[in-house]
Amino acid sequence: MNNIVLVHGGFVDGSGWEGVYNILKKDGYNVSIVQNPTISLQDDVAVTKRTLAAQDGPAILVGHSYGGAVITEAGNDPKVVGLVYITAFAPDKGESVASLIQNFPSGGPVPPILPPQDGYLFLDRAKFPASFAADVGAGKTAFMADSQVPWGVEALSGKISEPAWKAKPSCYLIATDDKMIPPDAQRFMSKRAGSTVVEVKGSHAIYVSQPKPVAALIEQAAKSVKTSAAA
Numbered sequence: 001m002n003n004i005v006l007v008h009g010g011f012v013d014g015s016g017w018e019g020v021y022n023i024l025k026k027d028g029y030n031v032s033i034v035q036n037p038t039i040s041l042q043d044d045v046a047v048t049k050r051t052l053a054a055q056d057g058p059a060i061l062v063g064h065s066y067g068g069a070v071i072t073e074a075g076n077d078p079k080v081v082g083l084v085y086i087t088a089f090a091p092d093k094g095e096s097v098a099s100l101i102q103n104f105p106s107g108g109p110v111p112p113i114l115p116p117q118d119g120y121l122f123l124d125r126a127k128f129p130a131s132f133a134a135d136v137g138a139g140k141t142a143f144m145a146d147s148q149v150p151w152g153v154e155a156l157s158g159k160i161s162e163p164a165w166k167a168k169p170s171c172y173l174i175a176t177d178d179k180m181i182p183p184d185a186q187r188f189m190s191k192r193a194g195s196t197v198v199e200v201k202g203s204h205a206i207y208v209s210q211p212k213p214v215a216a217l218i219e220q221a222a223k224s225v226k227t228s229a230a231a
Contacts, residue, residue, distance in 0.1 A: 003055045004218060007034045007048055007074075009065025009088070010151035011123055011132070012144060016064075019211030020218070027219060030056075038151050041069060041096075041158020048074040055079055060222050061164075063088050064207050065181065066155065069097050075164025082225045083165055084218050086207050087175040090189040091160045098156040100185070109179040120150035131179045133205035140208070165193040171221045172197045173206070173214060180204040196220075 004024055006017045014033040024031045034051045036044040048070055052059060058081040063071035068088025075083050089097050112127035123132060128145035136144070172190035176183050176199055183199075190197045200206060200213045207214045 002028065002030050002222070003057055003059035004029050004031045004222065005034060005048070005051055005055070005059050005061050006031065007044075007061065007063040007067035007070050008036065009063070009067045010038050010121070010155070011148045013147075013149050016144075016205070016208045020207055020215045023211055023215035024218065027215075029219075029222070036067075036070065038066065038149055038155050040152055040154040041073065044070045044155065045074045049077055052077045052079045058225075060084060060218060060225065062086065062218055065089065065204065066097055066151070069158070069160065072163045072165060073158075073160050075168060076162060080164065080168060082221045083168055083170040084221050085170060085172040085190065085193075085195065086214055086217075087173060087178050087181055087186060087204055089181070090163070090165060090170075090172070090193045090195075092163055092192065093161070094159055096157050096159045099159075100189075101156075103185075105182050105184045108182040108184075111180050116153050117150075119153050121153060121156075122148050122150065132203070133208065134177065134179065134203040135209040136203065136205050141205075144205075144208075163193075165195070169221070169225065170195040171217050173217050174199045175202045175204060175206040176200065177202055178204045178206075196224075 061071045062084040064086040112124035125145045129141035133141045172195035174186040
């Protein structure tokens with residue numbers, strides 16, 4: 001399976017995938033990066049499906065954080081043969097990112113999300129590095145904090161019609177030092193989805209700080225789908 005489609009989460013754009021992209025390209029994969037506006041789940045699913053439509057065959061669909069909700073819905077596209085969640089939301093039918101957040105385990109870190117401005121959310125710039133990207137270099141985290149993409153409240157409330165993980169194989173990377181999505185919440189979602197799970201010590205931005213284990217899991221997913229198809 002040579003086609004990989006990468007979907008970013010909230011507050012960021014697709015450029016954070018550069019390290020993962022470079023590894024996958026070097027290993028011979030055809031990699032596409034979706035640039036979602038993160039205004040509404042419906043729009044982001046449509047944008048992702050346009051990228052899937054451009055693939056020359058089956059694809060592995062990868063989502064980070066909120067991107068997990070996007071791939072859970074867009075993954076129903078017939079071109080998608082496998083899903084990979086990178087410290088991501090994996091909602092069930094009728095769930096949204098907002099409803100999952102409400103059920104997070106109590107007592108854990110609280111993401112420094114500021115009150116909505118005109119229907120959009122931002123993270124507190126000063127607290128962004130520690131909460132989102134604690135293991136990313138200071139210069140890069142400052143840039144990420146200052147270049148935040150507004151995350152639409154509507155995107156968080158978008159509900160899943162049918163979760164693709166119920167019908168298609170999935171892998172899940174749990175970041176054990178995540179301060180945005182509690183590791184226990186990740187364990188719950190990955191277990192419910194029946195995902196193949198790996199745990200890696202790292203922040204919410206593990207796809208930026210540690211592209212090697214992220215790319216390795218994506219390649220594992222691609223190879224397992226290829227093996228099962230040949231069986």
